[in-house]
């Protein structure tokens with residue numbers, strides 16, 4: 495069984511919701527990433543979304559754009575990121591890791607090489623922001639045979655028909671984007687999210703996870719009431735940005751942001 499499916503089935507038995515942090519690999523510099531991943535797990539992360547730094551991250555707001563710039567400045571490449579996952583797996587064999595990024599860096603390595611390496615180092619899922627299921631003909635099957643989950647996004651503007659297609663192709667979990675716009679935007683509206691999740695529930699048995707605009711324990715807990723998981727990116731990346739000059743305190747900051755959410759969600 496894929497680690498992601500395993501984790502959701504454990505959570506279901508415990509009537510708990512998934513807490514899914516996102517950080518950009520290589521931010522503020524590559525030597526910190528694996529330590530941050532362990533810190534996030536200690537603070538209650540169920541799954542880690544690890545961002546592949548990219549020069550033109552069009553779905554990302556300024557916070558994650560700058561994180562990508564910091565990582566790229568240090569030369570963090572997709573290959574380095576795969577090494578980080580391998581290092582993480584030497585200690586943590588349980589926590590699912592999802593690679594989150596854009597198609598271009600994967601194309602540069604080559605789809606097959608990427609899929610081989612990702613599976614070999616212990617990646618569990620791949621979310622390619624600019625690869626909807628309609629365009630996954632080539633990469634999709636390469637992931638599938640290696641038991642790597644292909645995770646897709648559904649937005650508030652996605653039509654019913656397209657949502658059905660995405661649900662039919664999705665694996666691992668469905669990523670529901672809570673707001674129009676880019677990452678790190680305004681606070682979401684939990685009632686609105688609940689309304690949008692209802693029809694998706696009828697379309698799929700996949701866990702429904704919600705990201706964009708979750709910034710603290712209150713929003714995380716609100717969303718966890720109606721979704722199977724919450725995804726938090728910019729609130730964590732902000733802490734990295736604020737402490738680039740004092741990287742030694744970042745892990746502690748990430749831990750406290752995430753632990754507050756975990757406590758609020760489990761209350």
Ligand SMILES: O=P(O)(O)OC[C@@H](O)[C@@H](O)c1c[nH]c2ccccc12
Nearest residue numbers: 516553677678705706707726727728
């Ligand atoms: O930053 P926010 O608002 O907390 O949202 C999570 C998001 O950052 C993360 O899942 C993510 C990072 N890059 C993305 C690109 C597209 C969709 C989602 C993402």
